[in-house]
Amino acid sequence: MTKIFCGCTGYLIDKSGEICDSAEERTDVMEIGVKLKEARIKSGLTQENVAEKIQVSRQTISNWENEKSFPDIVNVIKLSDLYNISLDQLLKGDEAMIEHLEKSTNIVKSNEKLIAAIIANVLLMILFILFNGLIIENHYLIMGSSILGITATCMLFYQIIKKL
Incomplete structure (x- = not known):
């Protein structure tokens, strides 16, 4: 079934107009910010809780979720552990994030x-x-x-x- 990605909402929409709202159905096209926000909400945490646990500011978490900036590899690993999500699920399909990590870790x-x-x-x-x-x-x-x-x-x- 063909699905179209809606950049405004971040959802995949199939030909019948139905929204594919589960993360598993759209991880291949989601950006890191959407994945981080969904994982945080699914874990029942606020931005403030996450910020305290990984020792960054709440604004930093907001910037990551809104893709104004990207987390470094150390924080990606911390977030992966905190949200109980694999690094592969978190990073797969987000070319901008992968490019950022390659540059920052070289x-x-x-x-x-x-x-x-x-x-x-x-x-x-x-x-x-x-x-x-x-x-x-x-x-x-x-x-x-x-x-x-x-x-x-x-x-x-x-x-x-x-x-x-």
Whole structure:
């Protein structure tokens, strides 16, 4: 039977116009926010209760349920345990959430960028000190070296702030 997903209500509607209202019938197309809200309500918990149990704010729970932001992998696991729902059921079919988790958990790639920025910053500062002592009259070279040093430092700060 063909079913159509209604983006306004989050329900699947079959050709006869009937709403498929059980979560099992529509987990493949539901977004993470709808799944989290349904699981919370099914568990008989309020947003405040959930927030206390996983140690986040009530506003954070609301943002996750309204898909203004996504939980990190640690909180997804906590929610899965709290709601007694498998990670597969919770995450399956939500490409945006899966992409968010892939980006946020790719520590190796993030650390490589940070190390590269630190090395570039140190090398440019060494070069700046050497060139500054050798060619005092060439103001353009000193200015260019300064700009490169500032750029490298900004890249470094950007990577550090991004990790926070």
